[in-house]
């Protein structure tokens with residue numbers, strides 16, 4: 144990143160005020176009022192306080208730019224399938240890099256039993272902040288497990304348990320090789336038989352560079368289009384003796400004036 148890019152990035156990644164497009168926040172605000180019992184006129188102040196506490200733990204743009212309040216999964220065409228799977232005789236839903244665990248709360252409200260829900264994160268401080276945000280310490284919505292999915296430290300007890308993994312804004316934190324490692328770790332979470340799908344979204348790129356060029360330019364994070372995302376999962380499949388089919392769509396993801404990037408929303412299904 145040049146100095147100018149860096150300045151734009153710094154300005155972009157922390158947005159002081161709540162987004163104007165409040166319709167993107169409607170699921171989260173409804174949860175905070177109805178599930179958490181926070182009075183309507185206190186919700187904004189409450190999320191401001193919690194956002195800044197989380198920002199102090201680690202300054203991810205998804206925190207600085209309020210993206211954790213956009214429970215996008217509930218508005219995707221995948222959501223009815225997710226609910227149906229979890230209400231049947233399936234394995235668990237594991238939210239990898241769950242941060243506050245907002246998606247897990249939405250699933251509880253939509254009728255998924257808590258024993259079917261798990262959140263994994265590198266930073267357990269986010270679990271505590273999730274309880275504070277949603278005021279549900281006395282009725283945990285899910286099991287929360289601290290683990291480093293990249294180094295493989297922790298979370299082994301979850302291996303072989305999942306039908307669905309949710310991975311939002313996680314793979315894009317890393318370069319190609321680390322994404323392969325993360326993909327391999329994720330495949331171990333699934334039950335050996337039956338449905339196995341990774342749902343999620345992340346920052347994308349309509350024209351990612353060839354991997355060789357990407358590496359030789361010293362670029363770090365790899366942002367995908369559907370073709371490169373399939374390539375990555377082919378590599379994960381080769382390393383794990385499994386086969387994965389990507390269904391992905393580039394989405395408009397208005398990320399700010401100077402840092403506009405598309406997003407990519409996906410389902411990656413074991414064949």
Ligand SMILES: C[S@@+](CC[C@H](N)C(=O)[O-])C[C@H]1O[C@@H](n2cnc3c(N)ncnc32)[C@H](O)[C@@H]1O
Pocket residue numbers: 203204205210211239240241242243263264265266269290291292293294310311312313316
């Ligand atoms: C950008 S945030 C996305 C949070 C959430 N999925 C969302 O969409 O709002 C990335 C999350 O991944 C977690 N994370 C980063 N590296 C990780 C790792 N190696 N293992 C497990 N979690 C990790 C971070 O702590 C953070 O909570």
